[in-house]
Amino acid sequence: MNTTTVQVSxxxxxxxxxxxxxxxxxxxxKTLWRNRKSRVGLILLAVFVFVAxxxxxxxxxxxxxxxxxxxxxxxxxxxxxxxxxxQDVFSELLVGTASSIITSFxxxxxxxxxxxxxxxxxxxxxGWLDDVLSFITNVFLVxxxxxxxxxxxxxAPGKNLVLIIFIVGFTSWPWGAxxxxxxxxxxxxxxxxIAARLAGDSSxxxxxxxxxxxxxxxxxxxxxGSALFGLLTAVGLEFLGLGDxxxxxxxxxxxxxQNAGALMNGQWGWILAPGLCIAIFGMSLVLINFGxxxxxxxxxxxxxx
Amino acid sequence: xxxxxxxxxxxDYGRLKPVRAVRDVSLTIAENEFVGLVGESGCGKSTxxxxxxRLERPPARIVSGRxxxxxxxxxxxDAKTLRPHRWQDVSVxxxxxxxxxxxxxxxxxxxxxxxxxxxxxxPDEVLQRSYEVLDMVNVSRQVIGxxxxxxxxxxxxxxxxxxxxxxxxxxxxxxEPTTALDMVxxxxxxxxxxxxxxxxxxxxxxxxxxxGLVLELVDRVVVMYAGQVxxxxxxESLLDSPIHPYTRALLRSLPDAQRDGGTFEGIPxxxxxxxxxxxxxxxxxxxxxxxxxxxxxxxxxxxVGTAQVRCLVTSQEVPRGSDHTVR
Amino acid sequence: xxxxxxxxxxxxxxxxxxxxxxxxxxxxxxxxxxxxxxxxFMGRGQPIxxxxxxxxxxxxxxxxxSLMSQYWQYLGQVVRFNFGLSYTQFPYSVRYVxxxxxxxxxxxxxxxxxxxxxxxxxxxxxxxxRRNKMTDxxxxxxxxxxxxxxxxxxxxxxxxxxxxxHNWFPLTGxxxxxxxxxxSIGFILDVIHxxxxxxxxIVISSMGGWLLGMRNxxxxxxxxxxxxxxxxxxxxxxxxxxMYVARNAILPNITGFAMALGFVxxxxxxxxxxxxxxxxxxxxxNAVINEDYPLMQGIFLIIVLCVIVANxxxxxxxxxxxxxxxRGRA
Numbered sequence: 001m002n003t004t005t006v007q008v009s010x011x012x013x014x015x016x017x018x019x020x021x022x023x024x025x026x027x028x029x030k031t032l033w034r035n036r037k038s039r040v041g042l043i044l045l046a047v048f049v050f051v052a053x054x055x056x057x058x059x060x061x062x063x064x065x066x067x068x069x070x071x072x073x074x075x076x077x078x079x080x081x082x083x084x085x086x087q088d089v090f091s092e093l094l095v096g097t098a099s100s101i102i103t104s105f106x107x108x109x110x111x112x113x114x115x116x117x118x119x120x121x122x123x124x125x126x127g128w129l130d131d132v133l134s135f136i137t138n139v140f141l142v143x144x145x146x147x148x149x150x151x152x153x154x155x156a157p158g159k160n161l162v163l164i165i166f167i168v169g170f171t172s173w174p175w176g177a178x179x180x181x182x183x184x185x186x187x188x189x190x191x192x193x194i195a196a197r198l199a200g201d202s203s204x205x206x207x208x209x210x211x212x213x214x215x216x217x218x219x220x221x222x223x224x225g226s227a228l229f230g231l232l233t234a235v236g237l238e239f240l241g242l243g244d245x246x247x248x249x250x251x252x253x254x255x256x257x258q259n260a261g262a263l264m265n266g267q268w269g270w271i272l273a274p275g276l277c278i279a280i281f282g283m284s285l286v287l288i289n290f291g292x293x294x295x296x297x298x299x300x301x302x303x304x305x
Numbered sequence: 306x307x308x309x310x311x312x313x314x315x316x317d318y319g320r321l322k323p324v325r326a327v328r329d330v331s332l333t334i335a336e337n338e339f340v341g342l343v344g345e346s347g348c349g350k351s352t353x354x355x356x357x358x359r360l361e362r363p364p365a366r367i368v369s370g371r372x373x374x375x376x377x378x379x380x381x382x383d384a385k386t387l388r389p390h391r392w393q394d395v396s397v398x399x400x401x402x403x404x405x406x407x408x409x410x411x412x413x414x415x416x417x418x419x420x421x422x423x424x425x426x427x428p429d430e431v432l433q434r435s436y437e438v439l440d441m442v443n444v445s446r447q448v449i450g451x452x453x454x455x456x457x458x459x460x461x462x463x464x465x466x467x468x469x470x471x472x473x474x475x476x477x478x479x480x481e482p483t484t485a486l487d488m489v490x491x492x493x494x495x496x497x498x499x500x501x502x503x504x505x506x507x508x509x510x511x512x513x514x515x516x517g518l519v520l521e522l523v524d525r526v527v528v529m530y531a532g533q534v535x536x537x538x539x540x541e542s543l544l545d546s547p548i549h550p551y552t553r554a555l556l557r558s559l560p561d562a563q564r565d566g567g568t569f570e571g572i573p574x575x576x577x578x579x580x581x582x583x584x585x586x587x588x589x590x591x592x593x594x595x596x597x598x599x600x601x602x603x604x605x606x607x608x609v610g611t612a613q614v615r616c617l618v619t620s621q622e623v624p625r626g627s628d629h630t631v632r
Numbered sequence: 633x634x635x636x637x638x639x640x641x642x643x644x645x646x647x648x649x650x651x652x653x654x655x656x657x658x659x660x661x662x663x664x665x666x667x668x669x670x671x672x673f674m675g676r677g678q679p680i681x682x683x684x685x686x687x688x689x690x691x692x693x694x695x696x697x698s699l700m701s702q703y704w705q706y707l708g709q710v711v712r713f714n715f716g717l718s719y720t721q722f723p724y725s726v727r728y729v730x731x732x733x734x735x736x737x738x739x740x741x742x743x744x745x746x747x748x749x750x751x752x753x754x755x756x757x758x759x760x761x762r763r764n765k766m767t768d769x770x771x772x773x774x775x776x777x778x779x780x781x782x783x784x785x786x787x788x789x790x791x792x793x794x795x796x797x798h799n800w801f802p803l804t805g806x807x808x809x810x811x812x813x814x815x816s817i818g819f820i821l822d823v824i825h826x827x828x829x830x831x832x833x834i835v836i837s838s839m840g841g842w843l844l845g846m847r848n849x850x851x852x853x854x855x856x857x858x859x860x861x862x863x864x865x866x867x868x869x870x871x872x873x874x875m876y877v878a879r880n881a882i883l884p885n886i887t888g889f890a891m892a893l894g895f896v897x898x899x900x901x902x903x904x905x906x907x908x909x910x911x912x913x914x915x916x917x918n919a920v921i922n923e924d925y926p927l928m929q930g931i932f933l934i935i936v937l938c939v940i941v942a943n944x945x946x947x948x949x950x951x952x953x954x955x956x957x958x959r960g961r962a
Contacts, residue, residue: 142890146898147901150928229895236784236899240905240920275781279778286779290776391865409955418867419867
């Protein structure tokens with residue numbers, strides 16, 4: 001019934017072919033930069049990364065210098081005031097950027113690696129292993145993370161940043177795993193993957209060469225999502241005093257500020273600034289993710305952007 | 306009496322480096338006439354069909370030309386004024402009946418909303434008319450209370466056709482209405498349409514890549530290639546004497562042709578890139594009769610007998626028959 | 633029915649995983665929690681009194697029986713909601729403490745979550761319908777911002793400006809100090825007055841997620857054939873937006889409820905801390921700072937229970953709104 005030979009599309013590209021890695025990256029960066037929202041996000045993120053790298057140089061005072069008047073409000077010398085121990089809040093904010101961003105990105109990395117391992121495995125295999133992994137993913141998706149983390153963190157011996165990173169990382173993978181699983185299970189049946197399998201390529205090779213490049217944007221989007229989740233969760237734990245209070249970070253600043261009753265003493269800068277930094281840093285991740293949404297879902301692309 | 310007049314209609318996809326999918330197309334559909342629109346996928350036939358009903362979706366947009374339906378210029382009327390005319394004057398049937406129905410509403414309520422929003426009708430009248438149109442397409446009246454996922458593909462497509470009849474529209478545009486269906490269901494739907502035509506008068510624009518199917522149903526065929534109309538001819542005469550080399554190739558590729566001793570033939574080559582300005586005849590690179598002039602001169606659409614053809618070579622052949630009137 | 637059974641199995645499965653985790657975490661952590669606690673009590677370096685250690689072990693429900701038999705015993709207790717004795721609020725049981733706090737949280741967090749879901753989804757519909765227009769740009773950018781700030785921080789800022797500086801709302805608590813819960817109009821108004829600001833901060837902090845999700849779903853649904861056909865049918869714009877687009881777009885958002893609920897609840901718990909709201913979150917906070925392990929673990933289980941029950945409710949709601957799932961009923 002169908003005269004197949006007369007069915008060639010105008011652009012000539014009907015079957016998706018395996019894109020080269022470099023091309024994929026270039027495409028992602030181009031699309032992100034073209035999109036107004038994700039461009040703003042990238043610029044904001046660059047600023048934060050810059051401050052994270054140079055915070056200790058930019059800071060007007062040392063964070064260990066507690067020789068100033070204690071619990072002072074914002075002034076010309078101390079833009080955001082001083083802590084109850086007499087440290088400069090603005091300096092803490094700059095220096096704390098590094099550990100907050102490291103926390104955020106490390107959690108993102110751990111969660112993404114776990115999400116890839118679990119999501120890709122369960123999407124690529126079928127049968128009981130898929131069922132089990134899917135069940136675990138769904139259970140941890142529903143499980144409220146923070147209370148679980150609180151229980152974990154309170155039993156954990158000692159309190160330090162690395163530990164927080166690990167336990168937050170180990171509880172924030174399910175969302176990404178679920179997204180990757182469904183993507184892999186669609187890709188698995190595509191022509192170019194089947195062709196590679198028929199050609200005798202090993203599963204690992206197929207995953208790395210054929211499947212991964214096709215979901216790079218999802219992986220990165222998942223990373224950004226987990227990084228935001230990780231930062232907010234870590235900040236929550238630190239605020240409760242379950243972090244390492246001696247480590248200068250946005251979260252521990254809020255902990256000390258709250259403990260010192262900063263707001264009621266009129267030290268609004270001490271509370272406002274770290275929170276705003278968290279929000280703006282988080283917003284930059286959300287904005288970049290808008291761009292990724294549009295890469296993986298062309299329908300979201302606006303006509304006029 | 307002309308119902309639809311399309312004049313020099315052009316449709317672009319995108320703005321920066323636009324794909325001109327429909328190029329200066331003019332065509333008419335008479336009242337109560339069935340017109341078939343055929344061509345390879347990507348030739349712009351669906352784009353044209355949607356543009357006529359003013360359903361073009363971004364990034365598609367009409368860049369020039371007019372569509373006049375029953376004396377109303379649909380291209381120059383704002384959405385609000387157009388709304389009451391939709392479905393009342395022009396209804397559409399989409400390619401995949403599977404997704405044309407709202408999954409969370411029953412068939413009955415999808416029939417009802419279109420009726421009550423166009424006229425004040427009683428629930429009884431709604432039900433009565435719903436039964437009528439379902440009978441027309443041979444679908445059980447019980448589907449009124451069903452959800453789309455409870456119907457088979459063929460049933461859904463017939464329900465969609467029934468829905469298009471609800472308001473007794475002047476024109477129905479069907480875009481590949483049978484493509485996703487198997488041969489048996491395809492046949493049934495074709496028979497349905499022929500029978501409905503006896504009960505109710507309406508014009509039909511039937512869009513399909515399948516020339517054989519189209520020839521069985523319609524009065525007149527419009528063949529499109531690379532966004533242009535390349536041939537317009539009555540269905541009856543087209544089967545015997547296609548003029549444009551592209552139409553001839555399409556006919557030869559029909560399975561029926563093999564019965565007459567011909568062998569199954571595809572058309573070698575691919576259509577041109579529609580982002581570029583066309584030079585010469587768009588079909589020249591694939592044409593078996595190509596001559597030197599075809600590469601440089603763009604052929605106009607000229608009358609050949611009762612037909613219209615866009616070809617420098619075949620339109621010069623000895624005119625057949627004595628009828629020289631042009632539609 | 634099969635759908636229902638499957639969701640119910642999942643509910644039980646999740647609960648079982650949570651209970652098991654709760655059982656394993658203290659036992660798998662290095663060191664005996666009882667001796668850790670003793671060490672904290674007595675100060676470091678002091679010899680541990682075996683009798684006291686045993687007392688704490690009994691209180692914590694730690695025995696030296698085999699892990700398996702402990703596990704069975706533990707399961708039996710949990711099923712009867714017996715979580716042992718709280719240790720900061722001795723001699724009250726954990727169950728009693730939770731019972732006191734839970735209604736406040738269910739009221740505050742439950743109501744604000746439902747409100748934020750409704751408002752966020754509604755604004756998401758609006759943003760998608762006015763896509764790339766002013767409303768969309770403002771609403772979407774604002775949500776990207778609110779979506780990224782810590783709930784408790786926003787609560788702190790709100791308390792500072794609205795309660796501390798302007799005195800419009802009470803600083804802390806769920807009702808005025810010196811009154812006790814009664815079912816009088818005055819008391820209810822007082823509770824609403826106290827609850828308004830915490831609720832507002834939860835709604836604003838959590839709304840962005842629903843909003844962005846709904847906007848994406850809407851835009852996806854706008855590309856569906858049935859929406860195009862609805863336009864072709866000449867239906868009124870509002871009807872198309874509501875019955876054809878939003879009605880379908882909300883389905884994945886209800887599923888998304890499952891994923892986001894845990895996060896919203898976690899955020900709300902911290903909000904309670906800021907307002908010293910006498911709910912589960914504040915109780916958890918107190919348990920954490922006082923190292924009240926039995927209470928902490930009991931609260932964890934109750935939170936998990938509430939979240940998955942809410943999820944189950946969302947699943948049931950889904951049956952009502954998606955006829956494709958409902959079919960299993962026949």
